[in-house]
Amino acid sequence: MLNTLRLSFSLKNTYRVNAILHSLKQIPLLKRLLPETLYQVRGLKVFANVLTALWELITIFLFKYLYFFIMVCGLELIRPELQSKEAFLHVLLLLTLIGSFMHTNMFDATRDKYYAMILLRMNAREYTLVNYGYYLLKGIVGFLPWVLVFGLGREVPLWLCLLIPFAVAGTKLAVDSYSLWDYAQTGHVRNDSKWKKWPWLLTAVLLALAYLPLLVGAVLPLKVSAVLWVLCIPAGLLGLRQILLFRYYREITQELLAGLFTQIDAVQKAVKTANEKVISADLTITSQKNGFEFLNELFIKRHRKILWRSTLRIAGICAILCCGVLFLMAFKPELKADINEMVMTWLPYFAFIMYLINRGTGFTNALFMNCDHSLLTYSFYKQPKFVLRLFQIRSREIIKINAVPALVIGAGLSAILYVSGGTENPLNYVVLVCSVTAMSVFFSIHYLTVYYLLQPYTAGTEMKSGTYRIVMVLTYVGCYALMNLRLPILVFGVACIAFCVLYCAVASVLVYKYAPRTFRLRT
Numbered sequence: 001m002l003n004t005l006r007l008s009f010s011l012k013n014t015y016r017v018n019a020i021l022h023s024l025k026q027i028p029l030l031k032r033l034l035p036e037t038l039y040q041v042r043g044l045k046v047f048a049n050v051l052t053a054l055w056e057l058i059t060i061f062l063f064k065y066l067y068f069f070i071m072v073c074g075l076e077l078i079r080p081e082l083q084s085k086e087a088f089l090h091v092l093l094l095l096t097l098i099g100s101f102m103h104t105n106m107f108d109a110t111r112d113k114y115y116a117m118i119l120l121r122m123n124a125r126e127y128t129l130v131n132y133g134y135y136l137l138k139g140i141v142g143f144l145p146w147v148l149v150f151g152l153g154r155e156v157p158l159w160l161c162l163l164i165p166f167a168v169a170g171t172k173l174a175v176d177s178y179s180l181w182d183y184a185q186t187g188h189v190r191n192d193s194k195w196k197k198w199p200w201l202l203t204a205v206l207l208a209l210a211y212l213p214l215l216v217g218a219v220l221p222l223k224v225s226a227v228l229w230v231l232c233i234p235a236g237l238l239g240l241r242q243i244l245l246f247r248y249y250r251e252i253t254q255e256l257l258a259g260l261f262t263q264i265d266a267v268q269k270a271v272k273t274a275n276e277k278v279i280s281a282d283l284t285i286t287s288q289k290n291g292f293e294f295l296n297e298l299f300i301k302r303h304r305k306i307l308w309r310s311t312l313r314i315a316g317i318c319a320i321l322c323c324g325v326l327f328l329m330a331f332k333p334e335l336k337a338d339i340n341e342m343v344m345t346w347l348p349y350f351a352f353i354m355y356l357i358n359r360g361t362g363f364t365n366a367l368f369m370n371c372d373h374s375l376l377t378y379s380f381y382k383q384p385k386f387v388l389r390l391f392q393i394r395s396r397e398i399i400k401i402n403a404v405p406a407l408v409i410g411a412g413l414s415a416i417l418y419v420s421g422g423t424e425n426p427l428n429y430v431v432l433v434c435s436v437t438a439m440s441v442f443f444s445i446h447y448l449t450v451y452y453l454l455q456p457y458t459a460g461t462e463m464k465s466g467t468y469r470i471v472m473v474l475t476y477v478g479c480y481a482l483m484n485l486r487l488p489i490l491v492f493g494v495a496c497i498a499f500c501v502l503y504c505a506v507a508s509v510l511v512y513k514y515a516p517r518t519f520r521l522r523t
Contacts, residue, residue, distance in 0.1 A: 004122065004123065004126040004127055004130045059138070059142075060138050060141060060142040061142055061145070061146075063142070064142040064143055064146050065146055067146075068146045068147075068149075068150050071091075071095055072088065072091050072092050072095065072150065073088070073091075073150060075091075075211060075214055082214050083154060084154060084219075085151075085154045085155050085156045085222060086219045086220065086221060086222050086225065087214050087219050088150065088151060088154045088156060089156065089160075089220065089222065089225035089226075089229070090210070090213070090214070090219040090220045090225060091210045091211065091214070092164070093220070093225055093228060093229065094206050094207075094209055094210035095206075095210060096167075096168050096171055096232075097171065097206055098202075098203050098206050098207070099168075099171075099172070100171040100172050100174070100175040101175050101199060101202075102199060102203060104135075104172055104175070104176055105131065105132050105135035106128060106132050106176050106179075107176070107179065107189075107190045107252075107256065108256075109256045109257055113127075113253065113256075113257060114257045117250075117253050117257070118253075118254075118257055124249040124250035124252075124253045125246075125247075125249040125250070128249045128253070129243070129244070129249075132176075132243075136169045136172065136173070139165070139168060139169055139172075140165040140166060140168075140169055141165075143164065143165035143168055144162075144165045147161045147164045147165060148161050148162075151164070157226075160226055160229060163229060163230065163233070164229060166233060166236075167229045167230070167232035167233055167236070168232070169236060170232040170233050170234075170235055170236020170237070170239070171232050171235070171236065172236075173235075173236040173237075173239035173240050173243065174232070174235040174236055174238065174239040175239075176239065176243065177238070177239030177240070177241075177242035177243050178239070180242060180243060180246045180252075181242060183248065183252060184246070184248065189252055189255045189256060293393060307359065307362070307363060307366070307401050308401065310359065310362070311359055311401050311402070311404050311405060312404065314357050314405045315404045315405040315408045318357075318405050318408045318409050318412065319408050319412065321412075322408070322409070322411075322412025322413070322415065322416060323412075325339065325412075325416050326415060326416060326419055329416075329419055329420055336419070336420040336421055337420075337421065339416065339420045340417065340420035340421040340422075343413055343416055343417045343420065343432075343489075344417070344423065344428075344488065344489060345486045345487065345488060345489075346486065347432070347435060347487065347489050347492045347493060347496075348482040348483070348485040348486070348487055348492050349482070349483050350409065350413075350436055350439065351439055351479050351482040351483075351496075352479045352480055352482060352483050353409070354406065354409075354436065354439040354440055354443060355443060355475070355476070355479040357405055358402055358440065358443040358444065358447070359398070359401055359402055360398060360402070360443055360444055360446065360447025360448065361447060363394075363398045363401070363447070363448070364447055364448060364451040367394070367451070368451075368455075368457050369457075376519070376520060382515075382516050382519055382520065383516065384512055384513075384515075384516045387452070387511065387512070387515045387516055387519060388508065388511060388512040388515075391448065391452055391508070391511045391515070392508070394448055395444065395445055395448055395504075398444040398447075398448060399440070399441050399444045399445075401444075402440040402441070402443065402444045403437060403440055403441075405440070406436050406437045406439065406440035407433065407436075407437060409436050410432055410433035410434070410435075410436035410437055411433060413432045413433075413436065414429045414432045414433055417429065417432065423489075425490065427490065428489045428490060428493075431489050431490055431493035431494065431497075432489060432493065434493065434497055435489075435492070435493035435494075435496045435497055438496050438497045438499075438500040438501075439496060439500070441500050441504070442496075442499070442500045442503055442504075445500075445503060445504050445507050446475065446503070446507075448507075449507040449510065449511060450468065450471050450472075452511050452515040452518070452519050453510060453511065453514055453515060453518050453519075454467050454468045454471065454518065455518060455519050455520060456468035456469075
């Protein structure tokens, strides 16, 4: 067992190190500095090993913290009165049930399993049990400190806080053992990479049961939650017995991994086919414009379903939510003061909301797969003046698309501010609309700029750019960090508008100077 654990760690670590070194090679600033014999440099391998160790620690502790902070206690950020030990245990229990069948290790079809059990012919039972045991141990170790921090902070009994990490492992053992029993009876292999409809429907139901009762105060009593958590332990022990006695790990593994690489190709092909289906095949679509304006108008008209339908739906949902807040204040006037204070200081929070609803990624993906994928093979398409001209045209179009929900949100916030008690400075109403619109403009230009400067796709429409992923992660982290910032509307709004104008100017210069070299097909 120990030798299997060592070999599996070594294999997984080698795979991760090589992936990190490959990503480093894709970063423009480092590409010229790193030697061709990159994979033979001991210092870089040590550095990559350190990064993999840090990543392991992040997955054990940081992700669990974010899970508790966002998923388990997220509603408390908006409504602090919901904070209680009953609500904490209620939400955590139902989310644990979701994780027991949606997030596991035993039935994942991954490359490291393929390399270990198919190519290297490692013992399937030992490999599966060792890695599954390590996965459960990581979960227990990662859960324990945060259950104590968040649970004791809500006056959950200490004995129950210590029990919960083991109960979480118990639910996974119980569900996974049932899947093994089902295979022994029916021959059906559960594949967590290809879920059907019922797990998603069950997840939706459990999410609704987790959060909606909190809003009306109908949560599980403390004694009921405690009994259910305790019952997870014997259920897990029974599941552990089934897992240890199971004899067909090699057969399950072969079925899971048989179509691993064809599954990856099938997913990419399905994405491409889905994009092609939503393109209008109407041959009467034309344009009276010339040059790149002609090309752009045809693209927009033929991709209206991708670009405008979802935007209008988002705008409609935002309008409904704003109207809902207005009706809430009409029926509960005592909430007006709190809502007014939130609108006056929570504008930075909407940077994350605009990040979530922005259509920049879908726009650039459609651009490449259905336009640039072919035109990048022509040299004239990459001339500086043409690159900048098309960038400006496309910027105008994506700004128009993203401006619709932004204007709805901005106008809705202004209406909510007015109804909730108003403001002494009427300029706040104008800044609300303009700043939210400026956020949407920033994200529109940002995604398009990154697309032009880093162009992450290969000729086979596969994304291969570590730098692009890093920039996207940093964008997410920056927007998430703003959620905790509290500033007056005028301060943050004016700063946001000024930053947007400056970013647009800098983006145009960077695209004109560098995009002719970077806007190309990857190999």
